[in-house]
Amino acid sequence: MHHHFTPDRYYNALGPYAPALTVESGDTITTDTVDARGFDRDRKQIATRGNPMTGPFAIEGAEPGDALAVRIIQIEPSRTYGFTTTSVAPHCVDPGYVPSLPANDLVDWEIDPVAKTVRHAGPRPGGMPELVLPLDPMLGCFGVAPARQQALSTATSGPYGGNMDYRACRAGAVLLFPVSEPGGLFFLGDAHAVQGDGEISGNGVEISTRTTVELHLLKGYHLEWPRLIDQDGIATIGNARPLDQATQHATTEMLRWLIQDAGLDATGASLWLQQCVRYDIGNIFDPAYTMACRLPRAYWPPALRESEVIRRFA
Amino acid sequence: MHHHFTPDRYYNALGPYAPALTVESGDTITTDTVDARGFDRDRKQIATRGNPMTGPFAIEGAEPGDALAVRIIQIEPSRTYGFTTTSVAPHCVDPGYVPSLPANDLVDWEIDPVAKTVRHAGPRPGGMPELVLPLDPMLGCFGVAPARQQALSTATSGPYGGNMDYRACRAGAVLLFPVSEPGGLFFLGDAHAVQGDGEISGNGVEISTRTTVELHLLKGYHLEWPRLIDQDGIATIGNARPLDQATQHATTEMLRWLIQDAGLDATGASLWLQQCVRYDIGNIFDPAYTMACRLPRAYWPPALRESEVIRRFA
Amino acid sequence: MHHHFTPDRYYNALGPYAPALTVESGDTITTDTVDARGFDRDRKQIATRGNPMTGPFAIEGAEPGDALAVRIIQIEPSRTYGFTTTSVAPHCVDPGYVPSLPANDLVDWEIDPVAKTVRHAGPRPGGMPELVLPLDPMLGCFGVAPARQQALSTATSGPYGGNMDYRACRAGAVLLFPVSEPGGLFFLGDAHAVQGDGEISGNGVEISTRTTVELHLLKGYHLEWPRLIDQDGIATIGNARPLDQATQHATTEMLRWLIQDAGLDATGASLWLQQCVRYDIGNIFDPAYTMACRLPRAYWPPALRESEVIRRFA
């Protein structure tokens, strides 16, 4: 079933809130998201600043111990205006270099949905040439209600997803999250028209969108950190500080996945991964950093290709 | 001029040692490297374990304050045998997962120089299918003598290069290093037939090679961390622990490079980099981790394309 | 006024929950806390495992922007039984040492309230002599409702306090917290009969208690991280991972305090602190580590001694 949902309230935390809509496994939802400061398609502020979330969406029958699969069908910018701030963040450069960073002002960007571009629209400092990037919309913050009935700010992320700010979370990707609350309770928002690795200024080109997702329930499918399937391969996502710990989480989850679904034992998983592994930085700006551990399709063991999760979602 | 150099001693540290050979800027050197445990093309141990280095090569006229550019012309495996060890390293997984890691034994790999492949050659644990990877030779440890007359173990890395274990250090890449000693004193070794991101088992497929490099002196060219130019774009390389600090070094060096050579001021450099930046993990195994901050060619400001360094080496 | 409060429910998160009791600034509350696993004075489990909290207590008139001062009057063990677990935690030792750690079982300890001792009560491994420590009760987890209406697990800590596991939080100490919710909403629990620095096994000797606190409202007193006043001096408390970041938070907050209350400018605060500062580790076990930055009484600037906060609470 395809639902069209118009939000009338937004959340600045992912938590055990009452579902805005309950759907069946396999259903599709098209809805609207506001930008990171709560501004909508008309550049009107309708939600509180700080990654206000659309949702939550409950999925019938989801219980703790299950997984929720979210296929991102489409992320369509709902306006041509986007913004970032000027400066690379102080904690992303050497401490002694911080006084050399510029002032941190709002910067305008212009999305051209026909040309599929994102153009820096000023102000433009002396000497800076035109900067036009390919449009590549993604969701910065999305996920499910966290464990232990916590309500966690949309500034941060964890095993439940959240503000991962990972460029690969674009249309075509499937994300798997561990369910902690009945219904799972899926939230989404904080879309970017484009984003560099690491979100080093603290923002991608921040936009409002119309977004379509498809939600699937995986009964009893165990995972400890978000997993991703896309055209490049599979990935596991660790969210923590420092980046070393995020990397440990992601790597460990990938070993677990290979043992769970690729017919490998502990020795085989170590051997397989060591020379095939790739890493992507999601963000190095938020309270929890995000690292993805990847296994490209070219290196998938045959048993992984035959696993149920891959056959359903890859 | 093209030199053919046959090493008769090896170093397990990068330091202010007497040059094995002195060359002119622009000269090419073809030489041999042994593997990480000191074994040569005949699988005979001829050097002390721990990334023994060939060199050092001095470049005529190089002085502190200059830069040394090293173009990697070719890295040719000099035997068909390679090795790794079984297990992902304890510090690359969650601390609580360490007891689940397998025993850490030597593992054989076979290089096929005609088919251009690297094949896992055993022992093969139950359930593990055949694993054949594309041959992609790289230098794990290379660089110049460090500052302050230090002699630093080939286990680690720093502003002078060293054991960076970064996959992009393959034929075709140009690396720039800051000169600290007269002559620069270039060392190389620790080649891998292929390596995953992060070198998470502590090794790529370790091989001996015949390697050819071209050395260029850049008088008065200032840089604080290694820089790289290849077909994908430019990169700056930070080496430190934790990974957060390596990332800060790399990002700061990229901002400096954009201000130095791309006609941007501090504001322009921040604006330019924030949505264009990419990161690559070199290694997360060695005492210093390695992170590369990249600006892909598609996003090069016009002035950067016209800079002397890019025109000479890109 | 002195309130006696008997809890009838417990919380496993600090959040914007309805007050269990509302008091006036200056009032005293005597109440009961259960142990980290929810067991009470009769060793009966009456609350859910994971640092269940007594409270929350609202203070009349407290608003965001104010501070709440909590004087710990008394922490009295309400039973003679305490527990820890055997092993130092995997993330507190070198990753390669993890397989050498022992099994992690429950360990009994016996509190003697007359002799004021805590005795290891077994099981006792071969060769281990008797171990008797001085009784030194403290609160492991306490604080106020966090910002942004979050509900944060009692496993972790932040600017609002929480699971800091800092030995100095004993009777006689005064803690200051920034108020984020109306009433402040003070929670407490997770008491330890004694604890080593760092809580490296993940527990102090875990006990239930009868605890008495005095609550004071400081209208408009600005602070960003918890502050502490005790007989040794003043401290600021940073909670984060890695420990480096917790230390940065604590040090920064101390500089702010010296500028705010000790008549020093930025230069004076830096000069004063650099040779006088002391650091205490709270915990290096929890998701956020805790570091305290201290200025001993012997080194207090005269203006600090005259500040309102010190005159009221020191």
Place this chain on the structure above:
Amino acid sequence: MHHHFTPDRYYNALGPYAPALTVESGDTITTDTVDARGFDRDRKQIATRGNPMTGPFAIEGAEPGDALAVRIIQIEPSRTYGFTTTSVAPHCVDPGYVPSLPANDLVDWEIDPVAKTVRHAGPRPGGMPELVLPLDPMLGCFGVAPARQQALSTATSGPYGGNMDYRACRAGAVLLFPVSEPGGLFFLGDAHAVQGDGEISGNGVEISTRTTVELHLLKGYHLEWPRLIDQDGIATIGNARPLDQATQHATTEMLRWLIQDAGLDATGASLWLQQCVRYDIGNIFDPAYTMACRLPRAYWPPALRESEVIRRFA
């Protein structure tokens, strides 16, 4: 035997240099150290800036696998002038606070060897009262030649000691280092008249000294990180970044020591340490941070008191 040694050259790295003097185990050496910038008792620069070292001193018969014990007999300031720099270091505060730090100038301090005080001697910013601290001389940088014939800058530290900047390295303390080079090769310098925890401005009150040490050889005594014995108890010292890793090294070394010399097995060592442990920060300024893991005398197991190392040196 008591040697009086007048240095005629200084080293800015700890490395496998020719001994300046060779002594017998048990001998005492009285010698001079210059300050961190190479200035001597007459405020004349006689050595290169950056913790120039006196030594190295070889001990007859010391071989890799042995330990060197250094008892600090006396550290006597050889002039009344000391210096620091103004500002807390950028990497010791929150990155966003860096622009609020003051300019970083040289600051004079005055040592009064009779009153045993160290007085801030200016310049004094507005509002700053007089600051007089107790004289508490310590060695900032000292240790033995590192492993693998490295020569490591006196800016940093490691298993061999080096620039640990730990306040407990005062007269009365005994330090144990692992020997890596024949003779051990002991270096010392970088003394401070007083220092705060962490050396957060990058300096204690930097002085030249006349220092007396007693050197002892411990044949075959195995240790992996420096150990310390003083009137407070025993400590193990980890040097690394981040602070988390330094702490892991120190904690692991303490577990090893308890198993080696206190009659405890792995279970007993974990149980013993968990509630008795204390931590001291050495420095959080240098390239490698320093953390000490302590077991106070009151908590020493009886077998430890009877161990050879404790009986000889405690």
